[in-house]
Amino acid sequence: MRDVAKFADVSVATVSxxxxxxxxxxxxxxxxVEQAIEYLHYKPNDVARTLFRGKxxxxxxxxxxxxxxxxxxxxxAVEDVTNKYNYTFILCNTDxxxxxxxxxxxxxxxxxxxxxxxxxxxxxxxxxKKISVPIIALDRFFHSELASITVDNYQGGxxxxxxxxxxxxxxxxxxxxxxxxxxxxxxxxxxxxxxxxTDWFLSSYLLSCNxxxxxxxxxxxxxxxxxxxxxxxxxxxxxxxxxxxxxxxxLGIRIPEDLAVIGxxxxxxxxxTSPTLTTMAQPIYDMGTRAAEMLMEQIQTQVAPKTIETFPxxxxxxxxxxxxxxxxx
Amino acid sequence: MRDVAKFADVSVATVSxxxxxxxxxxxxxxxxVEQAIEYLHYKPNDVARTLFRGKxxxxxxxxxxxxxxxxxxxxxAVEDVTNKYNYTFILCNTDxxxxxxxxxxxxxxxxxxxxxxxxxxxxxxxxxKKISVPIIALDRFFHSELASITVDNYQGGxxxxxxxxxxxxxxxxxxxxxxxxxxxxxxxxxxxxxxxxTDWFLSSYLLSCNxxxxxxxxxxxxxxxxxxxxxxxxxxxxxxxxxxxxxxxxLGIRIPEDLAVIGxxxxxxxxxTSPTLTTMAQPIYDMGTRAAEMLMEQIQTQVAPKTIETFPxxxxxxxxxxxxxxxxx
DNA sequence: GTGAAAGCGCTAACAC
DNA sequence: GTGTTAGCGCTTTCAC
Numbered sequence: 219m220r221d222v223a224k225f226a227d228v229s230v231a232t233v234s235x236x237x238x239x240x241x242x243x244x245x246x247x248x249x250x251v252e253q254a255i256e257y258l259h260y261k262p263n264d265v266a267r268t269l270f271r272g273k274x275x276x277x278x279x280x281x282x283x284x285x286x287x288x289x290x291x292x293x294x295a296v297e298d299v300t301n302k303y304n305y306t307f308i309l310c311n312t313d314x315x316x317x318x319x320x321x322x323x324x325x326x327x328x329x330x331x332x333x334x335x336x337x338x339x340x341x342x343x344x345x346x347k348k349i350s351v352p353i354i355a356l357d358r359f360f361h362s363e364l365a366s367i368t369v370d371n372y373q374g375g376x377x378x379x380x381x382x383x384x385x386x387x388x389x390x391x392x393x394x395x396x397x398x399x400x401x402x403x404x405x406x407x408x409x410x411x412x413x414x415x416t417d418w419f420l421s422s423y424l425l426s427c428n429x430x431x432x433x434x435x436x437x438x439x440x441x442x443x444x445x446x447x448x449x450x451x452x453x454x455x456x457x458x459x460x461x462x463x464x465x466x467x468x469l470g471i472r473i474p475e476d477l478a479v480i481g482x483x484x485x486x487x488x489x490x491t492s493p494t495l496t497t498m499a500q501p502i503y504d505m506g507t508r509a510a511e512m513l514m515e516q517i518q519t520q521v522a523p524k525t526i527e528t529f530p531x532x533x534x535x536x537x538x539x540x541x542x543x544x545x546x547x
Numbered sequence: 548m549r550d551v552a553k554f555a556d557v558s559v560a561t562v563s564x565x566x567x568x569x570x571x572x573x574x575x576x577x578x579x580v581e582q583a584i585e586y587l588h589y590k591p592n593d594v595a596r597t598l599f600r601g602k603x604x605x606x607x608x609x610x611x612x613x614x615x616x617x618x619x620x621x622x623x624a625v626e627d628v629t630n631k632y633n634y635t636f637i638l639c640n641t642d643x644x645x646x647x648x649x650x651x652x653x654x655x656x657x658x659x660x661x662x663x664x665x666x667x668x669x670x671x672x673x674x675x676k677k678i679s680v681p682i683i684a685l686d687r688f689f690h691s692e693l694a695s696i697t698v699d700n701y702q703g704g705x706x707x708x709x710x711x712x713x714x715x716x717x718x719x720x721x722x723x724x725x726x727x728x729x730x731x732x733x734x735x736x737x738x739x740x741x742x743x744x745t746d747w748f749l750s751s752y753l754l755s756c757n758x759x760x761x762x763x764x765x766x767x768x769x770x771x772x773x774x775x776x777x778x779x780x781x782x783x784x785x786x787x788x789x790x791x792x793x794x795x796x797x798l799g800i801r802i803p804e805d806l807a808v809i810g811x812x813x814x815x816x817x818x819x820t821s822p823t824l825t826t827m828a829q830p831i832y833d834m835g836t837r838a839a840e841m842l843m844e845q846i847q848t849q850v851a852p853k854t855i856e857t858f859p860x861x862x863x864x865x866x867x868x869x870x871x872x873x874x875x876x
Numbered sequence: 877g878t879g880a881a882a883g884c885g886c887t888a889a890c891a892c
Numbered sequence: 893g894t895g896t897t898a899g900c901g902c903t904t905t906c907a908c
Contacts, residue, residue, distance in 0.1 A: 219901060229879045234903055242903090264657035266901035267596045270884050274594065274658075282621040285815075294613055297640055306654060309638045311626055325635060328593035329603075431819070444886055460819045467821060486614075490760070490789045492796060492821045548883060558895045563887055570888090573893055595885035598900050 219260065226254035237262060274330040277513060278308040279356075280319060281337045286429070286457060287485040288502065289337070292356070295506025296335060303514050305332070314396075316340045323348050333513045339398040352516035356509045359400045363526050365516070367509045371401045374498040374531040375408020378452045378480050381533060383412070385541050387450030387478055391423040391441060393434055393462060395454045402429070402454045405482060409452055423448065427458050434461030442469055442477075449477055454489050456481035456497055463491060463538065478539040482531075493537030501529050548589065555583035566591055590857060595770040603659040606842060608685075609648060610666045615758070615786060617831065618666070621685070624835025632843050634661070643725075645669045652677050662842045668727040677854040681845035685838045688729045694845070694854050696838045700730045703827040703860040704737020707781045707809050710862060712741070714870050716779030716807055720752040720770060722763055722791060724783045731758070731783045738781055752777065756787050763790030764797075771798055771806075775851060778806055785810035785817050785826055792820060792867065807868040811860075822866030830858050 223230045228247060235241040236251040243251075254260070268274045273299060279296050281289040300307040309333065310322045319338060323345065326334075332374055333352040341360045346353070355366035382390050392409045395402030406424075413419045425441060427434045434453065442448060453459035459481030463473055470475050473493055481488060484499025508527065514523050552559045557576060564570040565580040570824045572580075583589070597603040608625050610618040622638055629636040629868065637660065639651045648667060655663075675682070678688040684695035711719050721738045724731030735753075742748045749753025754770060756763045763782065771777060771794060782788035788810030792802055800806050802822055810817060837856065845851050 230902080231881095231904080232877085235878090241877060247877075261653060261657055263598075263659075263901050264654075265594060265603065265659050266884090267903080268658075268884095269592075269594045269598050269901080270903050272884080276658075284613075286624055287614075287616060287619075287816075290616075290619055293638070294640060297638075304654075306637065306658065307639075308635065309622070309626075310636075311623060312647045316904080322877090324590060325593075325633075329597075329635065330592075330594050330607075463821075464819070482768055487616075487816055487819060490793070490816060491819055492792075544881060559886080560888085560896075561894060564894090567887080569894060576893075592885050596887080596902085598885080598902090599887055600899080 219262070221258055222254045225258060226251045236368050270331055272330060273332050274306075275304065276306040276308055276326075276329065276331045277333045277335065277510075277517075278310055278322070278326050278331050279335045279337075280312050280322065281309045281522050282312055282314045282339075284309065284311050286424045286486050288455070288457075288483050291485070291502045292337070292506040295503045296510045299507055299510035299514065305514070312338060314339060314398075316342065317346070319345060322349070326496045334519045335509050335513055339396065339400070346461065350524055352513055353500060354503065354509050354516075359526075362526065363524060365512060365522065367505050367512070367527050367529070368401065369500045369505070369529045369531045371404030371531075372408045374482060374500075375405035375452070375454075376412055377408070377531070378405075378482065379409045379412040382450035382452060382478055382480060382539070385478060385539055389418055389423070389427065389445070389448045390450040390452060391445070391448050393438065393451065393453040393458045394424060394426050395429045395458070397426070399429075405454045407458075413423070427454075427461075429455050429457060431457045431461040431464075435465045436457035438462040438465035439469060442471060444464065451477065451479045453479065456483040456485045456495060459495055459497065459538075460487070460491055463493075463495070474537065474539050474541050478541065479541055484531075484534055488534075488536065491538075493540070496536045496539040497534050498531045499534040500531050505529055515517060548591070548655075550587055551580065551589045551720075552825035553584045554587060555579045557755040577821050599658055601659060602661050603635075604633065604637040604840075605637055605655075605658065605660045606652070606662045606846075607639055607655050607660050608664045608666075609639045609641050609651065611641055611643045611668075613638065613640050616816050617784070619836065620814070620831045621666070621835040624832045625839040628836055628843065634843070641667060642813065643667070643669060643727075645671065645674070648674060649677070656680070661846045664838050664842055668725065668729070681842055681851055683838050683842050683845075685834065686730060688855075691855065692853060694841060694851065696834050696841070696856050696858070697730065698829045698834070698858045698860045700733030700860075701737045703811060704734035704781070704783075705741055706737070706860070706862060707734075707811065707827050708738045708741040711779035711781060711807055711809060711868070714807060714868055718747055718752070718774070718777045719781060720754065720774070720777050722767065722780065722782040722787045723753060723755050724758045724787070726755070728758075734783045749774075756783075756790075758784050758786060760790040760793075762784045763787035764794045767794035768790040768798060771795065771800060780806065780808045782810045785812040785814045785824060788824055788826065788867075789816070789820055792824070803866065803868050803870050807870065809868055813860075813863055817863075817865065820867075822837075822869070825865045825868040826863050827860045828863040829860050834858055 297307045312318045335358045425437045481497040488495035626636045666686045754766045810826040811875045817824035
């Protein structure tokens, strides 16, 4: 910058004015400075700016694990928005581990990140207190004091279950995610409200699986052996639904003829399985976009409106439930 | 920091010494400073350190698209290593777009990132010249002046093709990736060296598909219609292999009985399809780890040894090729 | 319209 | 063993 100033025969202050387009600069001077910048290939040092401003134009996204296909799409959406605003995007895998989250928070705040978007089941007040910049909860709800973007998980759980009924399923099991995650608990509630008062419901139709495919497969296999009467499975995410389908396949149970399977999320892998997976699709990319936009707004305006936004889910009917509709009941 | 100094009744220089463990500090003074730090919850400002040092302890990974399941695993590996070294990890989706890459390079160097790991087919000398920090090419080779981590793509292509022959395939087609990518060109060369001199090979058995599932499906469908004699497909990545399987399914062609399919990469989605996908598996996580370790080393030692490392691939035999072995020829 | 100078928070000479 | 100070590269009052 000093070089530029010298070259254009002005002071660094003027160079700064030109770069930032702030303050009045004589058009001729401006031109001279611009040429000097061009000629010297000058690029402002962002670190120095950050030091002065206390803002880095970086935001971070915390996800439990990027290897679950749900999250790359979310990450992609956030990155696209941050690019639009000329921000830099930092992705952090937390493994759902509070320690890791806390470490990331410290490190990143020392680097003056301007905001956080967090997918986490382990958000604590301690954690929130540490964070002095805007923060948005995504995919999982924490409490009403924290701005959040989620889908209507309860409604989704309900619809998925009712849909299985509507295609003729008489015994519907549910694969639930980890208890700590608010989203899966809501989906469970939706399921329970449909099945609780039926004459067939058994508590052993309810499996707790940690959003994990391998585990879902093993547990489903055992359940289907003990309960051959099950003719429908609602899995709380697509990855578990795929595990359930693998289990059925291994047991020689046909999908969808003997057993209908519906997942939750709408990840594109669901199109790659055979049969393709019916699912309650979330508008994943839109949610990521919205969360990022909201964060940008909070960063720019300095106000945190604690908005709670809930997106709808929609039924994506594919092969794993494609039966002729049957009258039932 | 001034607050800490005041509180501990020392100068900022001493505080700095304590924090960095450099220079001699009287044990008692040290203790006092440490207590002050503790008491005031002091965290050093990393931006100021970066400004002074010219190094940010951040590295960036460029990938074409995080939504291809191959890359999350790579990204995960890199992140794990950067965490180990207390570095911060920045993920960038380039969409294979040179403009985006160039923009990222500028932005990040202004933020003083310490190194780059780049998965790209569009690396240019112009790009390399812009980068004044260590850089490693991953998954795709550029030229011998640039350190790189790849697999033996030629050997993999060869083995995949020979394997299809060994299980009795008589007419083997190949789905190729984008011409600009060195990896797919090598796989193609491996395939060609096996089939070129056979009496059955036709140039129309060779399809160019851009690593894209939808496109692979459409093109495979057309090829299988025109060439019902094809009984084996080697796809240059798993995503295209899945597209090919979808195409076969839609045409009522049975896998593996009528048509054997082998992919390349070894992404875990290959286990979720049915039939599960046979593939030439790359040690994805190891490659990511190695690239990151190599970068860390170059950053620390300031020397760039231009190492070219080639990892082996191995055959992962799954259902999409599970036939009884047949004598042939 | 432009320049001089202070200061963002830290580190590394250099004194003492 | 510890304090003083210059300076990393930038922005922004405050004079002129």
